Amino acid sequence: MEIILSPSVLAADFGILGEQIRESERAGAKYLHLDVMDGVFVPNISFGIPVISSVRKYVNSVFDVHLMIKEPERYIDRFIDAGADIVTFHAEATTKAEECIDMIRSRGKRAAMAVSPGTGIEAVTPYLDKLDMVLCMTVEPGYGGQAYMTEIESKVKELRNIVGSDFDIQVDGGINEDNIGRAAGAGANIIVAGTSVFGGDIRKNIEGLMKACAQL
Ligand code: DX5
Ligand code: ZN
Secondary structure: OOOEEEEEHHHOOHHHHHHHHHHHHHOOOOEEEEEEEEOOOOOOEOOOHHHHHHHOOOOOOEEEEEEEOOOHHHOHHHHHHHOOOEEEEEHHHOOOHHHHHHHHHHOOOEEEEEEOOOOOHHHOHHHHHHOOEEEEEOOOOOOOOOOOOHHHHHHHHHHHHHHOOOOEEEEEOOOOOOOHHHHHHHOOOEEEEOHHHHOOOHHHHHHHHHHHHHOO
16 A cells, blocks of 8 residues: 655744745655644644645645644635645544535545544544545644654554555654554554654655655
């Protein structure tokens, strides 16, 4: 299975964001992970719709928008207007999962659900037929730079067994050159990395992560 790297701009220098995401694209990243935090679903606040529509002009990457917001149904259309290609919302953040999925798919975009570390896959299994991807968080959502939780690998394996090979499973949080192979080995095929991409030399970091995957 092809492993896709999705660099998380949360760890980028926002003062030169356009430059940094262009560099990530030039280094071969085909996706861009955009973490939206509302200070309610998670304790942190990041950025929102105006930032996403601005950076949309600078790259052609697949915009992988990770909504860490309460009642995402309120904003899904606006994030799609801003340029989202994939919209991921949290199972824990809404009682209207089916409605959210329909909103995303009716606009021709990829729908995904995320589960925080304490949430089991039974939160997403009723919706698998309609979903394009499931994100298994490998840290508690809210902050970049946390340590990868190896115990999530069993959740990823369990999910991969259910969905088969033709389905995207994403992991997000604490991924670096040392553990990217483990995450992929467990069955994840879209891998988010923030600090390990934007901390330091972006090109070198992306090449290193991709090489660590290629050795699988
Ligand atoms: C955490 C975010 C992650 C974060 C990953 O809530 O969803 O996408 O940016 O950052 P690193 O790779 O630094 O853990
Ligand atoms: Zn994320």
